[in-house]
Amino acid sequence: xxxxxxxxxxxxxxxxxxxxxxxxxxxxxxxxxxxxxxxxxxxxxxxxxxxxxxxxxxxxxxxxxxxxxxxxxxxxxxxxxxxxxxxxxxxxxxxxxxxxxxxxxxxxxxxxxxxxxxxxxxxxxxxxxxxxxxxxxxxxxxxxxxxxxxxxxxxxxxxxxxxxxxxxxxxxxxxxxxxxxxxxxxx
Amino acid sequence: xxxxxxxxxxxxxxxxxxxxxxxxxxxxxxxxxxxxxxxxxxxxxxxxxxxxxxxxxxxxxxxxxxxxxxxxxxxxxxxxxxxxxxxxxxxxxxxxxxxxxxxxxxxxxxxxxxxxxxxxxxxxxxxxxxxxxxxxxxxxxxxxxxxxxxxxxxxxxxxxxxxxxxxxxxxxxxxxxxxxxxxxxxxxxxxxxxxxxxxxxxxxxxxxxxxxxxxxxx
Numbered sequence: 001x002x003x004x005x006x007x008x009x010x011x012x013x014x015x016x017x018x019x020x021x022x023x024x025x026x027x028x029x030x031x032x033x034x035x036x037x038x039x040x041x042x043x044x045x046x047x048x049x050x051x052x053x054x055x056x057x058x059x060x061x062x063x064x065x066x067x068x069x070x071x072x073x074x075x076x077x078x079x080x081x082x083x084x085x086x087x088x089x090x091x092x093x094x095x096x097x098x099x100x101x102x103x104x105x106x107x108x109x110x111x112x113x114x115x116x117x118x119x120x121x122x123x124x125x126x127x128x129x130x131x132x133x134x135x136x137x138x139x140x141x142x143x144x145x146x147x148x149x150x151x152x153x154x155x156x157x158x159x160x161x162x163x164x165x166x167x168x169x170x171x172x173x174x175x176x177x178x179x180x181x182x183x184x185x186x187x
Numbered sequence: 188x189x190x191x192x193x194x195x196x197x198x199x200x201x202x203x204x205x206x207x208x209x210x211x212x213x214x215x216x217x218x219x220x221x222x223x224x225x226x227x228x229x230x231x232x233x234x235x236x237x238x239x240x241x242x243x244x245x246x247x248x249x250x251x252x253x254x255x256x257x258x259x260x261x262x263x264x265x266x267x268x269x270x271x272x273x274x275x276x277x278x279x280x281x282x283x284x285x286x287x288x289x290x291x292x293x294x295x296x297x298x299x300x301x302x303x304x305x306x307x308x309x310x311x312x313x314x315x316x317x318x319x320x321x322x323x324x325x326x327x328x329x330x331x332x333x334x335x336x337x338x339x340x341x342x343x344x345x346x347x348x349x350x351x352x353x354x355x356x357x358x359x360x361x362x363x364x365x366x367x368x369x370x371x372x373x374x375x376x377x378x379x380x381x382x383x384x385x386x387x388x389x390x391x392x393x394x395x396x397x398x399x400x401x402x403x404x405x
Contacts, residue, residue, distance in 0.1 A: 004257060004258060005258055006258060010257075010311075011387060011388075014255060014311055014318060015318045015384060018247060021242060025239060026239055035248055035250070039250065046254065059384065109239070111238075112234060112238035113238075130200065131232045132235055152193045152202075155193075156191075159227070159231045
């Protein structure tokens with residue numbers, strides 16, 4: 001059991017949880033796995049709460065932990081995948097929505113999740129930070145400890161790869177189904 | 188003029204050097220291919236925002252909140268006098284903007300000890316509910332949480348939003364705890380929004396034991 005928190009730290013941690021959940025969701029692209037990751041992050045954050053400085057925002061600190069835990073898990077997963085040698089993914093359109101659609105006239109969350117999962121992790125994390133969590137390029141660069149130029153190129157490549165979400169799949173050139181599909185994640 | 192996707196993405200995100208932006212805008216206006224790429228970059232960002240945006244308004248799962256330990260016992264160096272001044276200031280604001288809805292409230296400032304006790308016993312679910320209600324609910328709509336263990340229902344209803352002198356957004360809210368249909372606790376809170384996204388309660392005002400009719404009906 002973690003030590004008790006002072007009231008302000010506790011309130012700020014609680015206030016940060018919704019965004020931590022969203023950040024994790026963007027990284028892993030699945031609701032249950034995202035909450036599982038968020039719990040692991042929370043546990044680690046509570047253990048190291050002394051490393052957080054109260055005059056800084058809570059989210060970037062939590063996001064950094066989330067990313068570390070996520071990358072560890074990806075590595076472990078990759079090792080398992082090599083052994084299992086089983087990585088079949090069906091195309092986005094072949095699948096039906098898993099009951100997560102918000103509205104008919106809008107892309108379903110499940111569909112966006114699938115598209116995000118198809119991106120290499122290093123593009124995904126930049127997109128989650130900048131496009132979803134609204135970090136500036138400079139803030140994202142600081143958090144990920146890479147140059148701003150790297151943020152820019154990963155972001156634009158990632159978003160162009162997500163072009164299907166912009167409704168150009170029929171007209172444009174969709175990414176080749178399998179090579180683009182698992183670029184960073186699978187062996 | 189050849190402009191790469193990296194520059195276009197920065198253009199769409201408003202991250203381009205202000206000196207560079209007009210030239211890119213002009214090129215995009217001339218060149219349908221550039222315009223198409225800008226559309227893709229813009230619409231993918233929009234689609235991601237639409238899909239993931241609502242996640243922050245979802246209630247935080249109980250399993251996650253259950254991990255947060257209770258707050259430590261703190262001794263607040265909060266003297267009653269400045270507190271009463273703040274409370275009086277809030278009543279003035281309420282009276283001047285609220286058409287006297289809260290007129291006649293008997294103000295009972297919480298003592299430091301009482302406030303510390305409340306914080307200590309507060310359930311993480313309630314703290315989370317308060318954050319969510321203040322972040323997502325419009326004034327006049329309440330968010331509720333029922334404690335399955337006790338049956339107590341906590342509701343939080345934002346009442347009014349305004350900017351304080353420092354330019355922060357602040358909200359007044361009503362927080363009630365009801366057990367078996369009876370209001371066990373009613374207090375008016377005042378919280379301000381910080382750049383890190385959190386709402387921090389500045390203080391509570393506890394109305395007299397019998398709430399005035401204006402409060403009861405709404």
